[in-house]
Amino acid sequence: MKIVITGLGGQGTVMFSRILAAAAKFQGMDAISTETHGMAQRGGSVISFVKIGNFMSPLIRRGTADCAFCLKESEALRAISYLSQGSPLFVNAPSYSHESTQVFSIDASAESAKLGNPRGANLYLLAYAIPLCPGLPGIEAVREAVRATLKKQLWETNLALIEAAFNNEKNRVLRTAQH
Amino acid sequence: MSSGSAAGASVVRTSQFLSGNSAIAHGIVEAWCHVATAYPGTPSTEILEEVARFKKLYQLPIYVEWSVNEKVAFDIAYAAAITGKRAAVAMKQVGLNVASDSLLSAAYTGVVGGLILISCDDPGPHSSQTEQDTRLFSIFAKVPVLDPATPQEALEMVKYAFDLSERHRIPVIIRPTTRLCHGLANVTTSTPDSCNQKASFRKNSARWAATPAFRLGLHMELEEKLKIIRAEFEDASFNFADEGESPLGIITSGVAYATVRDILEETGTRIPILKIGTVHPLPLPLVERFIARFKKVLVVEEPDRAIEIQIRNRTNVLGRETGHVPTSGELVPEIVYETIRTLAALPEQKIPDISFKTVAPTLCPGCGHRSAFFAIRKANMKGIFPSDIGCYTLGINMGAVDTCLDMGAGITIADGISKSYAQDGECAPVVATIGDSTFFHAGIPALLNAVASKSAFVLVILDNDIVAMTGHQPTPTSGIQADGRAVGKASLREMVRACGVEFIEEIDAYEVKTLSELVKKAREYVRTKSKVAVLIAKHPCVLIHPNEKRVKVTVTDECNGCEYCLKFFECPALKMDAVSEKVHIDRSVCVDCGECIDACPTKMIVEVR
Numbered sequence: 064m065k066i067v068i069t070g071l072g073g074q075g076t077v078m079f080s081r082i083l084a085a086a087a088k089f090q091g092m093d094a095i096s097t098e099t100h101g102m103a104q105r106g107g108s109v110i111s112f113v114k115i116g117n118f119m120s121p122l123i124r125r126g127t128a129d130c131a132f133c134l135k136e137s138e139a140l141r142a143i144s145y146l147s148q149g150s151p152l153f154v155n156a157p158s159y160s161h162e163s164t165q166v167f168s169i170d171a172s173a174e175s176a177k178l179g180n181p182r183g184a185n186l187y188l189l190a191y192a193i194p195l196c197p198g199l200p201g202i203e204a205v206r207e208a209v210r211a212t213l214k215k216q217l218w219e220t221n222l223a224l225i226e227a228a229f230n231n232e233k234n235r236v237l238r239t240a241q242h
Numbered sequence: 243m244s245s246g247s248a249a250g251a252s253v254v255r256t257s258q259f260l261s262g263n264s265a266i267a268h269g270i271v272e273a274w275c276h277v278a279t280a281y282p283g284t285p286s287t288e289i290l291e292e293v294a295r296f297k298k299l300y301q302l303p304i305y306v307e308w309s310v311n312e313k314v315a316f317d318i319a320y321a322a323a324i325t326g327k328r329a330a331v332a333m334k335q336v337g338l339n340v341a342s343d344s345l346l347s348a349a350y351t352g353v354v355g356g357l358i359l360i361s362c363d364d365p366g367p368h369s370s371q372t373e374q375d376t377r378l379f380s381i382f383a384k385v386p387v388l389d390p391a392t393p394q395e396a397l398e399m400v401k402y403a404f405d406l407s408e409r410h411r412i413p414v415i416i417r418p419t420t421r422l423c424h425g426l427a428n429v430t431t432s433t434p435d436s437c438n439q440k441a442s443f444r445k446n447s448a449r450w451a452a453t454p455a456f457r458l459g460l461h462m463e464l465e466e467k468l469k470i471i472r473a474e475f476e477d478a479s480f481n482f483a484d485e486g487e488s489p490l491g492i493i494t495s496g497v498a499y500a501t502v503r504d505i506l507e508e509t510g511t512r513i514p515i516l517k518i519g520t521v522h523p524l525p526l527p528l529v530e531r532f533i534a535r536f537k538k539v540l541v542v543e544e545p546d547r548a549i550e551i552q553i554r555n556r557t558n559v560l561g562r563e564t565g566h567v568p569t570s571g572e573l574v575p576e577i578v579y580e581t582i583r584t585l586a587a588l589p590e591q592k593i594p595d596i597s598f599k600t601v602a603p604t605l606c607p608g609c610g611h612r613s614a615f616f617a618i619r620k621a622n623m624k625g626i627f628p629s630d631i632g633c634y635t636l637g638i639n640m641g642a643v644d645t646c647l648d649m650g651a652g653i654t655i656a657d658g659i660s661k662s663y664a665q666d667g668e669c670a671p672v673v674a675t676i677g678d679s680t681f682f683h684a685g686i687p688a689l690l691n692a693v694a695s696k697s698a699f700v701l702v703i704l705d706n707d708i709v710a711m712t713g714h715q716p717t718p719t720s721g722i723q724a725d726g727r728a729v730g731k732a733s734l735r736e737m738v739r740a741c742g743v744e745f746i747e748e749i750d751a752y753e754v755k756t757l758s759e760l761v762k763k764a765r766e767y768v769r770t771k772s773k774v775a776v777l778i779a780k781h782p783c784v785l786i787h788p789n790e791k792r793v794k795v796t797v798t799d800e801c802n803g804c805e806y807c808l809k810f811f812e813c814p815a816l817k818m819d820a821v822s823e824k825v826h827i828d829r830s831v832c833v834d835c836g837e838c839i840d841a842c843p844t845k846m847i848v849e850v851r
Contacts, residue, residue, distance in 0.1 A: 071601060084259055084426065094259070097425040099368070100284060105636060106814050107603030117507075119392060120500035121425035124575035126593040127508075140598035148592060163594060 064115040064198040065123045069142040070134030072099070072109050075185045078212070079132065080111040082189065085208035086200035087115040097121035108138055115200070130196050134185055153192040155184055167195060169233065175224060183224040190228035194238050202229055253432045260429045262422035265393035266360060267292030268429070269400030270304075270330050274437035276355070277305045277322035279315040281683070282712035283334030284369040285423035286362040290332055291713070294724045300434050306724045308715050311649070311683040312337035316344045316359065320413070323357035324450060325441040328404050332360040335376050336648065340684075342383070345413065349384045350460040351449055352411040352467075355439065356404035363419045365545040365572040371631075371648060373570060376417040377521045377548035384464055386471055387415040387548075388480065389495040389521045393427045399480065399519065410467050417521075419544065421497045472523035480519020483532050488513055490586050491536035493529065493549060495521055498542045501578050509588055524552040533558060540566060540585060544573045560585070605636045607815045608789060608835035610751035610781025611704050615642035616811055616841065617754045617779075618673050618702060621761035625671040628655040630685075632677035633711045633783075634704050640812045643675070650684025652676035653701060657692045660699040669769050672699040673761060678734055679709040679717045686737065689774070693742035698772040700764040704751070705734060706783040714786055738776050745775035752781055754840045784833060793836025794850045797825050801846045811841035 066083060070076045077098045084094040092115050099109040112123045129150050131142035136156040143152055146164055157170040169191050175183040186209070193202050200208075202225070209221050228234070260268065267289050270278060280290035294306045305322075309315035312333045319329035333341060338361040345359065361379070364370040380387035388403055390396035396418055403414040448456050475481065494502050495518040506513055516532040518524070533539045533553070541550045541561035546569075550561040560566040567573070567581055579591055605612045615637040618627070629635060629643040630652030637643045645655050656674035663670035676685050681703055689701070709715040716722045721731040738746055745767050747760050757779060764775035797816075801824040807816055808825065815832035816825055825846075838847050 072603060081259075081426070088259065088428070093428055095425065095427045097421055100424050105603035105606060105633070106601065108600035118504055120497060120504045120575070121421055121427070122497075122501060122575050124505070124579060124591070126576075126591060137601065140596055141600065144594050144596040144598060146594065163596065 064130070065128045066113040066115070066199075067123055067128045067131040067142050067145040068111040068113070068134070069131070069138040070109055071138065072105055072107050074109075074134045076109050076111045076134060079134070079185045079189065080113045082186070082205065082208045082212050083113045083200070084115075085211050086204040087113075089204040089207040089211075090200050092200075093117060095119070095121045108141065110141065115198075129198055130192075132188060132192070134188070151196055153188055153196075155188050167192065167237070169231070171228075174228070174231070178224055178227055180220050180224050183221060186221055186224055187228040190225040191231055191234050193229065194234060195241070255430055255432050257428050257430050259426055260393055260431070261288065261424055261426045262390070262393040262396050262418050263288035263424070264292045265397040265429045265431075266332075266400055266416070266418065267296060268431045269397035271296045271300065271302055271434040272397070272432050273356075273401045273404045274328060274435045274439075275304060275330050275404065276327035276439055277319055277329040278332070279307045279309050279318045279329075280332040281309055281312045281315050281337055282709050282715045283337050283362075284712055285364060285420040286332050286334045286337070286360065287712045287715070288423070289360060290724055296434065297725060302434060302436070308724045310718055312340040313344055316341035316348075319359075320344060320348050320353065320357060322441075323353040323355040324351075325355070325443045327355040327439045327441060328357075328408075329355060330358045330360065330400075333362070334370065335361055335363045335374050336371055337361070338376055338379055340649070342379070345385070346383050348413050350457060350464055351452060352460075352463075353407060353413060354411065354444075356407035357413045358400065358403045358407060358416060359413055360416045360418065362423050363417060363545055365419055368420055371646075373545040375544075375546035375548055376415060378546055380415045380417070380522050381548065381552070384468060385413050385415055386468075386520065387417050387522045388519055389417050390422060390519065391496055391499040391517065393422065393425065393429050395480065395519065396422060397429060397431070402480075406471070410471055412464070412467055412471075417496070419497050425497075468523045472525060475520040475523065475525040476528050478520045478525070481517065481525060481528060483516040483528070484514035486512060486514045487535075489537045491516065491532060491539045492542060492582070493518060493532065493539055494542040495519065495549060496543065498544050498573050498578065501573065501575050502542055502582070505575060505579050505582065511582075511586060511588060513582070513586055518549055521548050522552065524549060526552070526554065529553060530555070538585065540581070542567060542573065542578060542581065602639070603636060604639055604812060604814055605633065606784060607813055607831055608784040608833040608837070609633070610706055610779065610784070611637060612640070612811065612813060613754050613781070613837045614702060614704055614751040614757060614779040615640050615675070617751075617757035618642060618675070618761055619810060620754070621758040622671055622673050622765065625673045626659060628652050628659065628672065628674040630676040630680045632680050632704075633706075634675060634677055637675065640810060649680055650676075650688050652680070653685050653688035653692065656699045656701060657688065657695070657697045660697050661695075664698065669698065671765070673765070674699060674701045675704055676701065677710075678703060678705040678707060678719065681734070682718045682732070686741065689738065689741045689743065689776075692774045696772065697774060698768045700761065700768055700775050700777070702761070702777045702779055703734065703738070705778055705780040707780070708783050708786060710783045710785070714783065735778060738778070743774055743776050745773065746778070747776075748778040748780060750781055751779040752835070752837060754837065784835070788833065789835055792834040793839075794834050795832075795836055795839060795847055796827060796850050798846045798848060799824070800844075801825050802844070804843075806843055807838060807841040807847065811838055813838055813841075
């Protein structure tokens, strides 16, 4: 499973990829990832790759990613440029679409702000995507990953966020449509 | 020289998800290294930070230090090694250029305790001035170099390198690249070993103080060492060749090996690979036996040709020399795939035909450097602005950075440009900038030279009291070291005065109007007295010390959309609204520093009370 994550420096692409990799580990799967550091952190475009399975290189070849996450709408095209035909893009935006691929657009920033956790947009997006993308780690693994990666005082609010995203109305409609 | 685990200690092995830099750091502490030094530089910075973290975690006596520059860092590690202790020094590839004077000499003198130098290359480049190849440097320096392909291998190579260094009494280089440094994978680690090595400097001036007369003998000895190591590398476990018949074979190393392997697995293609981990001295019989099996052999390595040029008979070898592999840029998977596809039957790639723009990095909202650059340009619109390496290089977005060569060149280039114009009787409008850490790294000799040759220019030292871009490491004025212990403090102002500068003014970088006046005053001094003038524009990095004072601002409706503020102040919180054609404040980015109030020539940015 090859996953691309795009965003801007400081948005949490690094934390996102680490939680994904940790979740994979909890499901007994190997993971390898890469992050952008340094110059790009100053608000510049950043990209992370997470590969779950038996891989040696952390890099993903353009046109072969199985799934992409985009934490900022302006970075969506870059994410799409990595996707293989028909693979989904999950983007933190109220209503983004692109003719070349399947886009799941959710205003994760607004949803997480409603829950009093404006900085939880990334996690919201991830949990939202779990039921819609079979190759991703399961929701329980994501919960474990949150507990393993974040400080204890942040567990309650973030686990609640995951529940809300997982049970989001739009998400449930999409899930039903898939089956 | 004693070595080995503490008596009766059992080794506990665990699996951790670590970056390549972390894995290297863990290898360093697993190998009972006593001394670790470094200078920050992407992608190497986390190596020393992780050593410091493991020191605390495992309660180890290892000495850790952020040195003032890479030469100093190397020398300290080398010195520990000649007292018999294991030492490691880490840097980015251009830092190796700074340490090279010492490295080349150290190859001749040799070492006693193991000495490893980790020099991180940056194909791309993602955050460096060159795409130079540390492995080529190692050939020139006549030291062995190891090229890890994965974080696990990097950890194993660190331990192997210490042993190799001790047995042959030679510094050993390890060369990771950005994708390995900042790539994460599951790594098996062992509990750090302990060893109470005692310092013991055994006098031998013919070696440690070798004058030219002795250097020939040392050189001959060095060439012999390399011959023996080359033979030893024939059996090194880091080199291995696939079996199988094929018209084409591939020789590869480092992250490129990992990329090639994944591509061949993913496409189900059988092309035998010879993976090289010991790049120099290259085990030639092993390589030549491999080449003899195939009609053609493709060499895939980056960022330059280190394996390729060591191969003696290249009649059937394809690579950078033959134009099969691009000679610049990172070997991303799409490029590696195309390179192989021209020689073997791989399906065509399906790359989405999508072009996209990326956002360039910029100074953080509230950064003191932004205010300083704005003030400098205001005072000196037609100025020449030599600058240097650091966060402030991003002043290029504001039109305030005209040159950036390497560490310390902000001052030397200011010096040279001024002299070139002065020769024609002109006083060039030079206002150079340099950061506080960069000044200590390489700027002091440059400033001394300017005074000692009566050069005349304005220098603004941008003092945010930290090494910011690389992740906030301490400087010689911080009074604190990598492991948190308290240490002595230098004074930037007194250092400048000690260089012989007579015009020195210090000011908060946020005081844009006053700083602008000071720049004008300094320019006048330079014009009339023909001497160097230094301004120290201070403001702590806002990521570490957020401003206590909050000044909320707004853009009034009278904004005429001239974009002066966007072009010359360039704060990411100032955004142009495409619909209203006016600038507004992005509250999710703004840190309420209030500095933009001075950025509007018609005073449309005001404080909200």
